[in-house]
Amino acid sequence: MRMNRLAATMAAVLATALAAGCSGGGSSAEPAPQTTTAAAGPVKLVYWTWAPNMDKIAAAWNAKNPDIQVTVSKQAGGDDAAAKFLTAAKAGNPPDLVQAEYQMLPSFVAADAVADLSAEIASAKAEFSEGIWRMVTLGTEGVYALPQDSGPMMLYYRQDLLKKYGVEVPKTWEQYAQAARTVREKDPKVFLGTFSSKDPGAFAGLAQQAGAQWWSIAGESWKVAVDDPATRKVADYWGGLVKEGVIDDQPYFTPEWNKALNDGTLLSWPSAVWGPGVLSTNAPKGKGKWAIAPLPQWSEGENFSGFWGGSSTAVAEKSPNRAAAVKFATWLNTDPEAVGMLVSEAAIYPAVSDAGSRLGSAPEYFSNQEDFWQQATTIAATARGFTFGPNVNVAYSAWKDAFDKAVRDKSSFSSALATVQESTVADMRKSGFQLAR
Amino acid sequence: MSARPAALSAPERLPEPAPRRRRAPARERRATAAPYLFLAPAMLLFTLFLAVPIGYTVYLSVRGTKVSGLGLGKGARREIFTGLDNYTAAIGDGELWAGWLRVLGYGLLVLAVMLTLALLFALLLDSARVRLARFSRVAIFLPYAVPGVAATLLWGFLYLPSLSPIRQVLDVDLLGTGTVMVSMANIAVWGGVGFNMLVLYTALRAVPSSYYEAARIDGASEVQIALRIKVPILLPAIILTTVFSIIATVQVFTEPTALRPLTNTISSTWSPLMKVYRDAFVTGDLYSAAATSIVIAVISLVLSFGFLRVVRDRAYGEG
Numbered sequence: 001m002r003m004n005r006l007a008a009t010m011a012a013v014l015a016t017a018l019a020a021g022c023s024g025g026g027s028s029a030e031p032a033p034q035t036t037t038a039a040a041g042p043v044k045l046v047y048w049t050w051a052p053n054m055d056k057i058a059a060a061w062n063a064k065n066p067d068i069q070v071t072v073s074k075q076a077g078g079d080d081a082a083a084k085f086l087t088a089a090k091a092g093n094p095p096d097l098v099q100a101e102y103q104m105l106p107s108f109v110a111a112d113a114v115a116d117l118s119a120e121i122a123s124a125k126a127e128f129s130e131g132i133w134r135m136v137t138l139g140t141e142g143v144y145a146l147p148q149d150s151g152p153m154m155l156y157y158r159q160d161l162l163k164k165y166g167v168e169v170p171k172t173w174e175q176y177a178q179a180a181r182t183v184r185e186k187d188p189k190v191f192l193g194t195f196s197s198k199d200p201g202a203f204a205g206l207a208q209q210a211g212a213q214w215w216s217i218a219g220e221s222w223k224v225a226v227d228d229p230a231t232r233k234v235a236d237y238w239g240g241l242v243k244e245g246v247i248d249d250q251p252y253f254t255p256e257w258n259k260a261l262n263d264g265t266l267l268s269w270p271s272a273v274w275g276p277g278v279l280s281t282n283a284p285k286g287k288g289k290w291a292i293a294p295l296p297q298w299s300e301g302e303n304f305s306g307f308w309g310g311s312s313t314a315v316a317e318k319s320p321n322r323a324a325a326v327k328f329a330t331w332l333n334t335d336p337e338a339v340g341m342l343v344s345e346a347a348i349y350p351a352v353s354d355a356g357s358r359l360g361s362a363p364e365y366f367s368n369q370e371d372f373w374q375q376a377t378t379i380a381a382t383a384r385g386f387t388f389g390p391n392v393n394v395a396y397s398a399w400k401d402a403f404d405k406a407v408r409d410k411s412s413f414s415s416a417l418a419t420v421q422e423s424t425v426a427d428m429r430k431s432g433f434q435l436a437r
Numbered sequence: 438m439s440a441r442p443a444a445l446s447a448p449e450r451l452p453e454p455a456p457r458r459r460r461a462p463a464r465e466r467r468a469t470a471a472p473y474l475f476l477a478p479a480m481l482l483f484t485l486f487l488a489v490p491i492g493y494t495v496y497l498s499v500r501g502t503k504v505s506g507l508g509l510g511k512g513a514r515r516e517i518f519t520g521l522d523n524y525t526a527a528i529g530d531g532e533l534w535a536g537w538l539r540v541l542g543y544g545l546l547v548l549a550v551m552l553t554l555a556l557l558f559a560l561l562l563d564s565a566r567v568r569l570a571r572f573s574r575v576a577i578f579l580p581y582a583v584p585g586v587a588a589t590l591l592w593g594f595l596y597l598p599s600l601s602p603i604r605q606v607l608d609v610d611l612l613g614t615g616t617v618m619v620s621m622a623n624i625a626v627w628g629g630v631g632f633n634m635l636v637l638y639t640a641l642r643a644v645p646s647s648y649y650e651a652a653r654i655d656g657a658s659e660v661q662i663a664l665r666i667k668v669p670i671l672l673p674a675i676i677l678t679t680v681f682s683i684i685a686t687v688q689v690f691t692e693p694t695a696l697r698p699l700t701n702t703i704s705s706t707w708s709p710l711m712k713v714y715r716d717a718f719v720t721g722d723l724y725s726a727a728a729t730s731i732v733i734a735v736i737s738l739v740l741s742f743g744f745l746r747v748v749r750d751r752a753y754g755e756g
Binding site: 079080083086106107109110111112116138140142197198217220221222249251253254255256259260390391393394397400401403404405407408427431432433434 | 510706
């Protein structure tokens, strides 16, 4: 009997604890009346983002819109932020608005964590280029977010050192390979570039440039083609250079890599428009010595680029204040004043088509290249993206493991690619996705 | 019995608990409530923070998600009961066992070197002729106070070719395929020796000095005292540190995870726990991660208790 009472007490305590734990979830249903009784007070929105100074931009909005007040909650960014949002959405208390990287958006949609905004923001479509808009529609009828920034890729290179080694800025990948060999011959301590097996995003961008379509939707089924001919071409090209030893194989963003960028033993970096931030912090000695050019092309006369990174603003499916959230997201990403602040305060390259006109003078680090932003805008217009699938996280994780191994063993990059394709398809099949042959 | 270090044997010397059992039924009911009352906080904490999470993990491990069609939009993804599928997949996954194999090699290396060094240092510090004992003790213990991630990054920078002073003397790729495990073991040994040494040293300090006097009168040298008296007396403490170290190496996660961005020789599934982390937080499959972590828990239980069983008879003279 005593045991029963003990059990009852414990059950009560447990129940209380569980109820407390769940009340976070309950709240998502509760605030519903808030929207109807808007007169009672302003609508309060929570916005998860990792862009710097976003709180200042929200403050500008709050000052002008007393009835919709936005609170910015600063996040860590990257994969962690995505996992955190998915968990919060599953637990039932997500923020109203969330910064979503393009490649993570499909997994948010698949988890039913973000809302389809097609009814609310169809008019915003005109503000963005076709390629970027595809990233938020996933090639469907829905619109799952508003594009915020984009990462068109270009070639960063050491102007002074290429001249020193007598190498022209490569216009094709063929020339790039030749330049890599020349540089090695002139100075065996120096590499023209490096292949990073830690950055599937960069590789995806290069594959996009070559015309890859890793995922696509055909009717009611997904088509996965991570190892399509275009991507295989890119993989074998880099695999060949690594095997030949004419480019380095150390990953990006390591202390080792920083040092090489800084001391002039690494001469180029195919990267995205957000590169200046990385270079100015990691390679301060290179100030005024780096410049940008369009990515080398696969065949002469072509003019394409891809995207590395970039993110959008999505509205949580469970947000009780969807209309207000959409209003803020639209303002943030299309209003000239807001976009101007995104550039000046958050230091991002905005996704809207006429971004170039809002960018002003070249970054201080690129003082040697006054037309930096004009060049960047021209390159951005040539970037083509692809639809990301619902398990980019699985594909990227498999990519890192497979390419780590291929780089380590100097083995075939296209068979590494085949492994990635297999893992990606196997994961989708296991989850029950409909797959096209 | 006398071989036990004081810290472990002290409670055993308390009055025998046997009479209590005989008295209990005769007592009145109010008194029988007392033990439960005293137990309640512990039971509650145990339930809330151990039993419930474990139960939830077991629950998750028999579930999974099922997607229909494109998997986009409302209701396209359902949580379903999958029975033992996650377990079959976890046990059938070659990567998990390859991970165990790597951890086994790493663990043997760490255990052997770390415990030998810890024992050596403890004996040296305890010997009569040592100088600067206090300073050495703190110096050897200090690395234990450095957080694992900080220690790994610190060593990682020492391993990187162009930053490393080691590399200027020694021309070996310290993060290469063959060497990365040794480099990693080095970090664990560096961080772990001090703690284990302290456990052994404390146990040594509890040994009555009359043993040593007796040995000296019998003509034993310092080395003989160390090997013939101290080491046998230390055996239970050595076993304790070994069990702790086995559990720690089975759970190795910090070192490989923090080194991974610096080299391409460590995969995302290098150790079993890294695989759990990847499944749960990178590829978002909480369910198979739950199943794998239960498999890992069972294996580490078997390993630790198996080791205890093998050595118990010899160390404690029981059974």
